[in-house]
Amino acid sequence: MADVIVLGAGVVGVSVAIHLQRRGRSVLLVDRREPGRETSYGNAGIIQREGVRPRAFPREIGELLRIARNNDLDSRYQLSALPGYASPLAQYWWHSEPERYRKIVAEYEPLIANSVSEHAVLIDAAGAGGMIAKQGWMLLFRSDEKRDKSFAEAEATSREYGIGIAKLDGDAVAKSEPDLHVRAAGALHWTDPWTVRDPGGLVAAYAELFKREGGTVATGDARSLRQSGSGWTVDISSGPASAAEVVLALGPWAKTATDRLGYRLPLFIKRGYHREYKHVPGVTLNHPVLDIETGYLLAPMLRGMRITTGAEFADINAPKTRTQIDGSEVVARQIFNLGERLDAEPWLGARPCTPDMKPIIGRAPKHSNVWFAFGHAHHGLTLGAVTGRLLAEKMTGETPFLNLAPFAAERFAG
């Protein structure tokens, strides 16, 4: 019998498992798939050291009207899904009010500040340095207006939080990314982030590290979780497995599990797509580039070039739509020489979100032996490693190296 079952082997669950094991716990890591094959596989791969300001709900009326028209590529919604979104999105809007948002940023920033350094420890131990680039990433501007506004915001972030930026004019962009066929108004280069050229591979490498250090990975379904005596049991391929404690690290599927335990957490998702393309010999992109006025990101990966899309508000199980990924591909091909598509179908994933933009990390309010680690939204890859350390410290009675109070589930009634 293990001490702890960790349900969900995305970047968050695998990191929690490693850190618990390093503190003497015997850990069984359970997923219905191989580690790192869901959201943690398909993202843009950026460890966003600059991301101290989580993605807020727009407050300007013009921006709200633009989104409501549902015509752009960066954000789309399916009408049939809106009733289910009404309550969490209303709360999301409320939390995004400037004064409340300022407080959220202050609480969130310490997590982000430790994102790269905590990954560095695991990357090193896992021997995964070959898939990491340390040159940051860029926002590309087509208009002077957008460039100037973004530069001003980035300067404030840089001053306040000590984050590295470089402001590039059109010539500097052409020099830095000579294979981009666009006369840009400029680019903002966040210089501190690291980028992962195979995010799913990184999580798989972390899972191998966990196994090397004595951990067990098993296939099983979190929906079989049940109380047994004073602990918990889940069915894995070899039969029932039990432990005194359980960690829910189920990313966008966390709500199913927490609902079943009697919680009413206002969790919601933002879906997102990617598609990959063959590398064209001799054509390179040195950094991931966000074409911000269109709303897609182009990232060099080991396997090929990857386009990732913005948010789609839709049911997690609704069929794929292709508007965002197809539209993004058209624009991306105008500025960069992409090879042929590598897969017949685009990849679809879902960012696990909370209305106050902060993850939930800590003990389940009504169960002393259940722990939560989910809701990392746009920054789950970024925050996986730091979350793993913090939760393991809390579970084993150490004083967490950062204050976990702002991330407690109790902040949401029910």
Ligand SMILES: Cc1cc2nc3c(=O)[nH]c(=O)nc-3n(C[C@H](O)[C@H](O)[C@H](O)COP(=O)(O)OP(=O)(O)OC[C@H]3O[C@@H](n4cnc5c(N)ncnc54)[C@H](O)[C@@H]3O)c2cc1C
């Ligand atoms: C298009 C896109 C781009 C993104 N880009 C970035 C980025 O550049 N940087 C960044 O930091 N973040 C990014 N993100 C967000 C990031 O990918 C997520 O926040 C993060 O992967 C969440 O990790 P997780 O471990 O919580 O969830 P997951 O990786 O989804 O892991 C949850 C695991 O639970 C398992 N599971 C679910 N249900 C069950 C069940 N019933 N039984 C057993 N197992 C189950 C799943 O198989 C899965 O392995 C992006 C997201 C998207 C969609």
